[in-house]
Amino acid sequence: MEIQYSDGRRVEQRIYELVRNSPPFSSRDQIYPSPCEWAVEYHLSPWRANLLRPFDFGGLEVLELGAGMGALSHFLAEECSHLTVVEGTRSRYAVIEERLRQFRNWEGHVGSFFELALRKKYDVVCLAGVLEYAELFIETPTPFASLLEKARLCLKEEGVLILAIENKLGLKYWLGCQEDHLPQPYAGICDYPPKPSLRTFSRNELLELLREAGFTDTQFYYPFPDYKIVRCVLSSELARLAPDLCLGLTTGSESRSYGSAARPLIPEVLAQRSVTRAGLFEEFSNSFLVLASARPEADVMGHLARRAAQGELAWSYSSNRKLPTETSFAKDSRDGSLKVSKQLISDASARERNLMGHGLSVKWKQQPPHPAERHTLLRVEMVKDAYFKTGRSLLPEFLGWVFGRFEADAAHLRGEALDTIFTNAFIREDDSFGLLDEEWELLSPLPKSWHLLRNLIALSGPNRRVYAGVVEEVSLKAAYLKLCRKFSLPPQYEADLRREAALQSLVTLTDDCEATYFSLKRNMEVKIERWSDRGPHLSLRERGTFRARERLKRYPRLFRLIKKLRPT
Numbered sequence: 001m002e003i004q005y006s007d008g009r010r011v012e013q014r015i016y017e018l019v020r021n022s023p024p025f026s027s028r029d030q031i032y033p034s035p036c037e038w039a040v041e042y043h044l045s046p047w048r049a050n051l052l053r054p055f056d057f058g059g060l061e062v063l064e065l066g067a068g069m070g071a072l073s074h075f076l077a078e079e080c081s082h083l084t085v086v087e088g089t090r091s092r093y094a095v096i097e098e099r100l101r102q103f104r105n106w107e108g109h110v111g112s113f114f115e116l117a118l119r120k121k122y123d124v125v126c127l128a129g130v131l132e133y134a135e136l137f138i139e140t141p142t143p144f145a146s147l148l149e150k151a152r153l154c155l156k157e158e159g160v161l162i163l164a165i166e167n168k169l170g171l172k173y174w175l176g177c178q179e180d181h182l183p184q185p186y187a188g189i190c191d192y193p194p195k196p197s198l199r200t201f202s203r204n205e206l207l208e209l210l211r212e213a214g215f216t217d218t219q220f221y222y223p224f225p226d227y228k229i230v231r232c233v234l235s236s237e238l239a240r241l242a243p244d245l246c247l248g249l250t251t252g253s254e255s256r257s258y259g260s261a262a263r264p265l266i267p268e269v270l271a272q273r274s275v276t277r278a279g280l281f282e283e284f285s286n287s288f289l290v291l292a293s294a295r296p297e298a299d300v301m302g303h304l305a306r307r308a309a310q311g312e313l314a315w316s317y318s319s320n321r322k323l324p325t326e327t328s329f330a331k332d333s334r335d336g337s338l339k340v341s342k343q344l345i346s347d348a349s350a351r352e353r354n355l356m357g358h359g360l361s362v363k364w365k366q367q368p369p370h371p372a373e374r375h376t377l378l379r380v381e382m383v384k385d386a387y388f389k390t391g392r393s394l395l396p397e398f399l400g401w402v403f404g405r406f407e408a409d410a411a412h413l414r415g416e417a418l419d420t421i422f423t424n425a426f427i428r429e430d431d432s433f434g435l436l437d438e439e440w441e442l443l444s445p446l447p448k449s450w451h452l453l454r455n456l457i458a459l460s461g462p463n464r465r466v467y468a469g470v471v472e473e474v475s476l477k478a479a480y481l482k483l484c485r486k487f488s489l490p491p492q493y494e495a496d497l498r499r500e501a502a503l504q505s506l507v508t509l510t511d512d513c514e515a516t517y518f519s520l521k522r523n524m525e526v527k528i529e530r531w532s533d534r535g536p537h538l539s540l541r542e543r544g545t546f547r548a549r550e551r552l553k554r555y556p557r558l559f560r561l562i563k564k565l566r567p568t
């Protein structure tokens with residue numbers, strides 16, 4: 001029998017049509033236009049499968065309970081030997097059927113997995129975003145433990161449960177992001193309404209539930225910013241061994257408050273730094289990913305977590321690219337140092353690593369494995385200066401350093417400077433700079449004014465709140481003009497915007513150069529937000545504007561048109 005669960009009939013129908021009308025696609029592809037409603041992104045985003053990418057599913061038989069619209073099933077079908085999915089609603093199962101139409105290694109069932117008698121046993125049971133609903137669907141005295149026990153009974157003796165769920169004490173919720181399921185402010189931190197309710201757990205509570213259900217061996221991982229849109233996955237060992245690296249990996253973008261306008265009230269990166277330095281990184285992680293087995297040192301655990309067993313401690317992803325990448329951080333068994341390796345996830349040939357179009361040519365450079373950088377990230381120091389209004393301006397200092405190092409002539413840098421953005425830099429104790437991640441090269445000289453603009457663009461868009469107040473001027477355009485004056489460069493504002501739009505259309509999944517140009521222009525010209533502008537609550541007007549924008553996103557073409565005409 002079907003269960004009652006829906007994101008809304010209209011949006012679920014839209015997702016079905018998007019999938020049905022797409023030619024067969026992979027878990028790395030994005031088939032929807034951005035911006036879009038959160039439900040569309042949740043079910044179809046290529047960032048979702050990053051949750052499971054660090055694990056080896058080759059040759060394994062996997063059961064996924066509560067598979068939704070197949071965001072993870074898609075990746076599992078690509079990787080494992082056989083996949084069985086169980087989904088409670090017919091409408092969602094129909095999306096999975098369309099999505100997996102090119103695969104022959106899967107089968108599925110519609111209905112409550114509690115009522116389903118599965119005779120087979122599996123190597124892996126996957127439970128992502130499902131445990132929190134147990135109290136609503138299961139009538140036993142301990143519904144959460146019962147659900148975990150049900151999962152355990154589906155496993156072979158040596159099998160492994162993969163569990164993904166939010167942390168009710170996740171840092172983002174303390175900072176003001178709304179609990180992901182309930183409307184009351186701080187619902188998780190306030191320990192949820194009385195039974196029956198939807199419920200997530202702290203790390204210790206989750207560990208206790210798993211033990212109660214018979215799982216004696218557990219490995220905890222930390223997906224960031226959460227288990228839904230996964231930019232990186234960190235192991236417990238990394239948290240203990242290299243907290244500074246944890247900070248660098250987890251604070252590249254601000255956490256999102258899904259489906260509400262709430263947002264962190266203070267710089268998340270600074271709060272994360274305090275929590276990490278206090279040794280509380282694992283307790284405050286926004287989500288958990290747990291591998292759990294009823295047997296210590298089970299074979300399947302060794303197989304799944306092969307890369308972790310070989311010393312890999314963290315994995316970070318760029319999924320918004322035509323050439324998506326994975327960066328892994330591994331411990332050197334000889335001296336315990338940490339090494340970084342970056343590789344393409346797709347099997348692009350050497351020729352495809354040169355991208356050409358819109359009058360530009362860029363090359364993706366394979367870097368050899370190198371030691372992980374342990375100095376303070378420049379972006380963290382910049383946020384600190386902005387929040388405490390120290391008056392120090394590190395950005396112009398950094399740009400002056402880059403100009404000195406990569407100068408080709410009075411107006412140009414060498415093309416290899418393309419990636420020398422402040423987000424890819426660190427600062428030493430003696431205030432000298434260093435570079436982290438130079439992966440792209442422009443195959444022609446790089447205009448210095450464009451390079452200034454590129455650094456300012458990195459302060460905008462989804463990152464504008466992270467970097468609130470880093471620039472003192474009223475807008476990034478005003479900051480651009482001031483920096484051009486400082487470095488005696490003739491401003492080429494329109495031409496630089498066009499160059500940046502061309503580069504982004506070439507490298508990222510957004511192909512529409514014209515729309516990218518308008519979006520960048522808007523980001524450069526909007527009034528810069530400051531920390532002091534933020535109140536503890538949103539005004540009624542702000543709330544109204546947010547709701548109207550969300551509604552408008554259901555009509556992406558109209559939304560883009562209005563954004564072009566009325567930048568806000």
Ligand SMILES: C[S@@+](CC[C@H](N)C(=O)[O-])C[C@H]1O[C@@H](n2cnc3c(N)ncnc32)[C@H](O)[C@@H]1O
Nearest residue numbers: 005066067068071087088089111112113128129
């Ligand atoms: C938040 S969604 C997660 C979907 C999917 N695991 C993912 O990560 O995209 C929860 C899903 O679990 C399904 N579900 C919840 N309880 C269930 C049950 N007892 N039997 C079958 N499906 C269930 C719901 O229908 C829904 O699709």
